[in-house]
Amino acid sequence: MSMQDRPLKWNADQVIAWLRREFPQAFLHGGDFQIENLEPGQARVRAVLDDTALRPGGTVMGPAMMKVADVSCYVHLLGHDGEQAAHSVTTNMAMSFLRKPEPGDIVCEIKTLKHGRTLVVMDLKIYSAASNDLIANAEMTYYNAVR
Amino acid sequence: MSMQDRPLKWNADQVIAWLRREFPQAFLHGGDFQIENLEPGQARVRAVLDDTALRPGGTVMGPAMMKVADVSCYVHLLGHDGEQAAHSVTTNMAMSFLRKPEPGDIVCEIKTLKHGRTLVVMDLKIYSAASNDLIANAEMTYYNAVR
Amino acid sequence: MSMQDRPLKWNADQVIAWLRREFPQAFLHGGDFQIENLEPGQARVRAVLDDTALRPGGTVMGPAMMKVADVSCYVHLLGHDGEQAAHSVTTNMAMSFLRKPEPGDIVCEIKTLKHGRTLVVMDLKIYSAASNDLIANAEMTYYNAVR
Amino acid sequence: MSMQDRPLKWNADQVIAWLRREFPQAFLHGGDFQIENLEPGQARVRAVLDDTALRPGGTVMGPAMMKVADVSCYVHLLGHDGEQAAHSVTTNMAMSFLRKPEPGDIVCEIKTLKHGRTLVVMDLKIYSAASNDLIANAEMTYYNAVR
Numbered sequence: 001m002s003m004q005d006r007p008l009k010w011n012a013d014q015v016i017a018w019l020r021r022e023f024p025q026a027f028l029h030g031g032d033f034q035i036e037n038l039e040p041g042q043a044r045v046r047a048v049l050d051d052t053a054l055r056p057g058g059t060v061m062g063p064a065m066m067k068v069a070d071v072s073c074y075v076h077l078l079g080h081d082g083e084q085a086a087h088s089v090t091t092n093m094a095m096s097f098l099r100k101p102e103p104g105d106i107v108c109e110i111k112t113l114k115h116g117r118t119l120v121v122m123d124l125k126i127y128s129a130a131s132n133d134l135i136a137n138a139e140m141t142y143y144n145a146v147r
Numbered sequence: 148m149s150m151q152d153r154p155l156k157w158n159a160d161q162v163i164a165w166l167r168r169e170f171p172q173a174f175l176h177g178g179d180f181q182i183e184n185l186e187p188g189q190a191r192v193r194a195v196l197d198d199t200a201l202r203p204g205g206t207v208m209g210p211a212m213m214k215v216a217d218v219s220c221y222v223h224l225l226g227h228d229g230e231q232a233a234h235s236v237t238t239n240m241a242m243s244f245l246r247k248p249e250p251g252d253i254v255c256e257i258k259t260l261k262h263g264r265t266l267v268v269m270d271l272k273i274y275s276a277a278s279n280d281l282i283a284n285a286e287m288t289y290y291n292a293v294r
Numbered sequence: 295m296s297m298q299d300r301p302l303k304w305n306a307d308q309v310i311a312w313l314r315r316e317f318p319q320a321f322l323h324g325g326d327f328q329i330e331n332l333e334p335g336q337a338r339v340r341a342v343l344d345d346t347a348l349r350p351g352g353t354v355m356g357p358a359m360m361k362v363a364d365v366s367c368y369v370h371l372l373g374h375d376g377e378q379a380a381h382s383v384t385t386n387m388a389m390s391f392l393r394k395p396e397p398g399d400i401v402c403e404i405k406t407l408k409h410g411r412t413l414v415v416m417d418l419k420i421y422s423a424a425s426n427d428l429i430a431n432a433e434m435t436y437y438n439a440v441r
Numbered sequence: 442m443s444m445q446d447r448p449l450k451w452n453a454d455q456v457i458a459w460l461r462r463e464f465p466q467a468f469l470h471g472g473d474f475q476i477e478n479l480e481p482g483q484a485r486v487r488a489v490l491d492d493t494a495l496r497p498g499g500t501v502m503g504p505a506m507m508k509v510a511d512v513s514c515y516v517h518l519l520g521h522d523g524e525q526a527a528h529s530v531t532t533n534m535a536m537s538f539l540r541k542p543e544p545g546d547i548v549c550e551i552k553t554l555k556h557g558r559t560l561v562v563m564d565l566k567i568y569s570a571a572s573n574d575l576i577a578n579a580e581m582t583y584y585n586a587v588r
Contacts, residue, residue: 025199025208052172061172062217062237067210090209091413092386092435094241094535096562096580098555113578114539118412119385121537123578137554137564137580139537141386238560239533239582241388243415243433245408260431261392265559266532268390270431284407284417284433286390288533319493319502346466355466356531357508364503384503388535 006115009082012038015075018083026071031064033071036107038079043110045072046129051103060101065136069095069124072108073140077120080112087145091119095138105129113139120144153262156229159185162222165230173218178211180218183254185226190257192219193276198250207248212283216242216271219255220287224267227259234292238266242285252276260286267291300409303376306332309369312377320365325358327365330401332373337404339366340423345397354395359420359430363389366402367416367434374409381439385413389432399423407433414438447556450523453479456516459524467512472505474512477548479520484551486513487570492544501542506577510536510565513549514581518561521553528586532560536579546570554580561585 010018012035019026019033027033031053037044047068055061070090077085107129113121119141126136157165159182166173166180174180178200184191194215202208217237224232254276260268266288273283304312306329313320313327321327325347331338341362349355364384371379401423407415413435420430451459453476460467460474468474472494478485488509496502511531518526548570554562560582567577 023203025201054172056170056233057236059236062240063210063214066213066217066240070209070213086203089204089206089247090244092241092243092537093209093213094239094388094580096239096533096554096582097237098562100236113537113575121539121578134554137562139535139578139580141537239390241433241535243386243407243435245415260390260428268392268431281407284415286388286431286433288390317497319495348466350464350527351530353530356511356534357504360507360511360534361504364507380497383498383500383541384538386535386537387503387507388533390533391531394530 006040006080008038008040008079010079012079015078018078019075022086033075035075038075041112043072043076043079045075045108045110047106047108049105054103058103060103060106062097065097065101065106065126066095068106068108069093069126069136069138069140072110072124073122073142076110076122077142080115081146084146088120088142089145090140091143092141093138095136097136099133099135101135102128102130106135116144118144153187153227155185155187155226157226159226162225165225166222169233180222182222185222188259190219190223190226192222192255192257194253194255196252201250205250207250207253209244212244212248212253212273213242215253215255216240216273216283216285216287219257219271220269220289223257223259223269224289227262228293231293235267235289236292237287238290239288240285242283244283246280246282248282249275249277253282263291265291300334300374302332302334302373304373306373309372312372313369316380327369329369332369335406337366337370337373339369339402339404341400341402343399348397351394352397354397354400356391359391359395359400360389362400362402363387363418363420363432363434366404366418367436370404370416371414371436375440378440382414382436383439384434385437386435387432389430391430393427393429395429396422396424400429410438412438447481447521449479449481449520451520453520456519459519460516463527474516476516479516482553484513484517484520486516486549486551488547488549490546495544499544501544501547503538506538506542506547506567507536509547509549510534510567510579510581513551513565514563514583517551517553517563518583521556522587525587529561529583530586531581532584533582534579536577538577540574540576542576543569543571547576557585559585
């Protein structure tokens with residue numbers, strides 16, 4: 001895909017530094033985020049989850065997985081567009097929960113499907129870090145604030 | 148719809164009491180939940196959100212709205228099936244973000260579309276409490292643990 | 295919702311006349327369409343389906359229901375924006391199939407959730423005409439060609 | 442994924458022969474289907490579309506792409522489970538339309554995300570055959586009639 005040629009504006013450290021300064025609440029509540037990979041057209045984000053992310057049954061609660069998906073997309077867009085992406089917002093998400101996650105870290109792999117002038121559509125595969133099982137599939141669309 | 152005839156097992160107070168005891172982490176992180184209405188086939192849940200639910204731009208962050216949607220469905224199912232619903236889990240969600248939410252409380256209105264033996268499908272309309280604007284539309288499907 | 299104040303450009307007869315002239319293939323393949331209601335912010339479209347819309351099991355095939363949903367949205371947009379909506383296209387659909395449809399006609403009820411400058415989001419409830427059972431729920435988003 | 446180890450019950454010729462006999466209406470209306478690949482966990486289906494699949498603007502109409510997606514899933518399931526899959530039905534679809542398709546053939550690539558006892562979830566990427574552009578992304582869930 002040609003969007004793999006689209007260069008990054010910020011590397012992983014720059015994205016994390018901006019987020020910690022401008023959006024610290026993204027790191028509250030259930031865990032921390034690490035960017036394991038960030039390159040043109042794709043990213044890999046790990047959420048280090050603590051016990052407050054668990055639900056009855058001892059598995060990761062749905063909202064924790066939804067948050068990982070959404071924050072990972074924001075990381076992906078900040079990497080590609082820098083601070084101009086700050087006001088980009090989610091317009092649509094479709095997410096399926098495939099298997100019961102193991103307690104513990106979750107890894108989200110993102111690929112750009114389309115990086116249009118108005119909408120950015122991303123494909124997400126979410127894994128339990130412990131087992132490497134695919135636990136969720138998602139598609140997220142952001143309204144692109146970059147002009 | 149005939150599922151409006153399906154009686155409740157628990158009222159709002161019983162649902163909240165069970166959640167506070169068995170799933171206190173649902174109330175952590177950004178706010179508190181109140182059940183404004185719970186009757187056969189429909190429910191109305193209010194999330195009292197604090198500033199840790201805000202994102203750059205001064206609006207409610209996406210993950211907070213996703214959490215309200217998911218917890219509201221769980222409330223709805225606990226009301227209908229009582230403790231038997233404890234292990235019901237989300238299998239699918241589709242959510243569209245329609246308008247920028249005002250900072251502050253969010254209200255989620257749920258209707259049962261299908262309460263099947265295996266899957267429960269729910270329609271959700273989410274409003275800013277301050278303006279009464281429709282800010283999100285969602286459909287959530289739970290895998291029904293009740294047997 | 296304020297979009298209920300948005301007046302129509304075309305009435306049902308004008309929409310059907312334009313479709314029969316400019317997009318006759320919409321009426322091919324499995325049935326005919328009738329606009330039962332068209333007013334600001336909502337519409338009701340009936341698909342008169344023949345036996346080529348059936349699938350193994352004697353029920354209406356999924357693609358016939360998807361087509362009814364998509365054509366109904368196009369009808370809805372043509373009513374609101376007239377010929378300017380001709381090049382509006384679907385960007386996103388989420389559809390759940392709730393109950394096995396009876397063979398025969400299908401009715402689709404649409405409400406506008408958001409009629410934005412760029413995107414139009416619509417809520418769809420689809421019924422078997424014979425039984426009045428809700429057989430599918432959908433949300434469709436169109437990219438708005440109107441400027 | 443371990444479901445790649447799940448052997449096929451039918452090969453491509455057996456699937457096509459069964460469909461032509463039991464579900465000939467799948468081949469009506471806008472084109473023909475060819476199975477280009479069918480192996481454990483994945484399939485590739487080509488729809489040979491004629492001019493009745495076009496819409497105003499000279500591009501492939503949305504319902505034609507939706508039909509390709511749905512029939513391709515059915516092909517995929519028949520390959521894996523043989524005639525036992527005949528009564529499997531779509532329960533959920535989420536589809537995004539990414540780029541304007543060129544007139545002409547469409548190719549759908551499917552991967553199994555989960556082949557559960559109750560639900561089968563599939564990831565679909567849809568391409569214009571002429572340009573090889575990714576024109577749509579979808580996730581489809583079937584209710585598994587196999588017992």
